[in-house]
Amino acid sequence: MSRTKLLENIKAKKSFLCVGLDTDRSRIPQHFRNEPDAIFAFNKAIIDATAPYAIAFKPNTAFYEAEGIEGWASLQKTIHYIKQQYPDILVIADAKRGDIGNTSASYARAFFDLLGADAITVAPYMGFDSVSPFLAHNDKWTILLAATSNAGSADFQQRADATGHKFYELVVRKACDWAGPDQLMFVVGATKPAELAALRKLAPDYFFLVPGVGAQGGSLAEVADNAMNKSCGVLVNASRSIIYASDGDDFALAAAAEALKLQQEMAVLLNKYGII
């Protein structure tokens, strides 16, 4: 999906919401557990309920791999379902892959060609030749980890180099030379407003995928104030706060209500920053 199309969708839905499909068998409502593919059945209900408010869905591969072969099948069915029913919604495989060149090329084939995802998250540690095989699919999005939302981001990402630049800044500086904002995005956590602002200066035109709103405590308004640009420039992800909004029979309604609440806040911010 092109950047132009992505912005059109954001304007049409007045939303920059990404719904994270971190589907954990132990947390889905009881009545799904007798279904032949409980994970997919749950996802389908969540997707249908939240699609009006979402411009992206982001299944995290860990939760599917934890179910083995059946989980991989659920992931495939989930992605195909989204692409068939909601072709305008971006599908991000949150896989955090990255390996030497020929190996990353295999991962790119797996996620882009086979599963049909529009985007994949990639870990930067191994450098250019581990990222370039994803970028070679120039009709797809590569979303590079920069400043993540977890406590452990302090261990390495926030260390400064000899010139005073933090490692997450080095990652963004270098990667901006590797690809333009039409095929590369960065992951920047909502829990660190200062990092959002610093990285927006370094990469003014790139989209940021922003986790950490919701269960992790980041604020939507702070994300917009620090990182929104004239093309919106942020996709804000919420996972658990939406998909587990209720564990009763009303889970889909509750998920829709949570997504709607975020979308309404997003509409206000898109308006405030002159995007709609």
Place this chain on the structure above:
Amino acid sequence: MSRTKLLENIKAKKSFLCVGLDTDRSRIPQHFRNEPDAIFAFNKAIIDATAPYAIAFKPNTAFYEAEGIEGWASLQKTIHYIKQQYPDILVIADAKRGDIGNTSASYARAFFDLLGADAITVAPYMGFDSVSPFLAHNDKWTILLAATSNAGSADFQQRADATGHKFYELVVRKACDWAGPDQLMFVVGATKPAELAALRKLAPDYFFLVPGVGAQGGSLAEVADNAMNKSCGVLVNASRSIIYASDGDDFALAAAAEALKLQQEMAVLLNKYGII
């Protein structure tokens, strides 16, 4: 598998060889391609041919994911086959995973509990809480990327921080506080002897998983000279140079011959350093 048992195996086989199962459908001999599970059939032949010389097998998950659901099944069958037939051989899932805590916990379940691997490779970029869920399985091995063998390792890993320490040194320094040498190893490429020596000083007792010998050009003698310790301390991986030693009907014999050649060089080095 305990560190004591691993060292026993090294002494018994006079080998510290890890055979990388980077099985690519397009490179396996023609006659396998009509088999119902060509990838597993090829792996089984390679495993049986090289097991006498190997103390570890390392399937790289990218090559299996590129085959979709069938690939995940091939990976599972491959790991189960090794554990059934050769219970003394370490199985390393080369997955380079790493995510926030609850997500890494799912990956750990996927690879340790479900697939039955003894070890997994993990990317350090997201810090302690992304690694600790793997370490929580304290009867398994976590193998953290430190200094990789590819050209891109120069982009971030080899940058120095404000105190003059390279990023890969920071990773090893910090991680040595997270876990001891009975459950943590590091990936250090064979192509950088100076890095091997520097990291051996920082982490004298830890095993290093060393890729880069063979197709990537690293030297076995240099690895031993720079990184061997009194408990061996190195597992040297070769993938393509063994499993694709021949693309004819003699592929298994050729793989065995390559593995034997490396094992014989390893026996000399183990003897030179007083381990056997």
